Amino acid sequence: MNFTLDDALPVLRRTPDVVRVLLWDIPDCWAEATEGPDTWSPFDIVGHLIHGERTDWMVRTEILLTYGETRPFTPFDRFAQFEASRGKTLQELLDTFAGLRAANLIRLESLGLTAEDLERRGRHPELGPCTLGQLLATWVAHDLSHIAQIARVMGRQYTAAVGPWRVYLPMLGTPPP
């Protein structure tokens, strides 16, 4: 599927509500669940989404539109949420994410981007040259990937509890031999 803003915006707009409905007031055993050491809980993932709103998508869009390929994006900190989310409730994080996303989409729409603009080029600090369309498509795919991750982390808490049904649920992974 080619990237267009008309397809992408309806997904970007609803992500905060999807995450809110999945997690608002959910028992802590789900919000704090992980897939093992050094993996993220739903709480951690919401913090990561917040950090993306603050430092990644629109910030990089503006760097790309201002500097093109001459200035690489600032590297993204994949672990910032562990410090930034400390002491906050999940409800606070969900509200913060929703507010930041709404503001970022207002910024995005105010740019009045054309199909030609989507071909404009920037530079990722590790991946090299990229287009604005690729950056914005990644915003969408990144949202969906973390929605899938939240559902997977939660579902895997019942890997043992489902008993014999595990073989019908590939998301839970293959049982040990």
Add this chain to the structure above:
Amino acid sequence: MNFTLDDALPVLRRTPDVVRVLLWDIPDCWAEATEGPDTWSPFDIVGHLIHGERTDWMVRTEILLTYGETRPFTPFDRFAQFEASRGKTLQELLDTFAGLRAANLIRLESLGLTAEDLERRGRHPELGPCTLGQLLATWVAHDLSHIAQIARVMGRQYTAAVGPWRVYLPMLGTPPP
């Protein structure tokens, strides 16, 4: 995590809203997207969830409580939605799913199940003996697995569009060599 109704019910209750927020009024290019031949679109997945409400979870719960291991569950038709959803809109399917789930959770709660009841045994036609707790845990994990699937199917539509970022998004699969 051990299965308890107190943990499971908040997840089962919110699934219809999660799916609704993800898909209500989404452009058709997302609702009809698949991962290739013989894979399911978000539209197909909602039809499958409806069929589960009609023929699987509570129906099997009642067979188990009535007949124990003496009567195997009726086999589940994994393809019923292709006929049943024909001619319906996604909005109709989302409403149908929400109505059926709400009614099923009323039935479930009306049973007043105890921790001992969760150990009661039934018989799956292929998997053999199982407990009520395992059946109900599977209901939860099945919901979460299909939420993850909807997000994955949608996200993978941008596998090419994200360009170089694909290597950071494992959900999109490994690029060909």
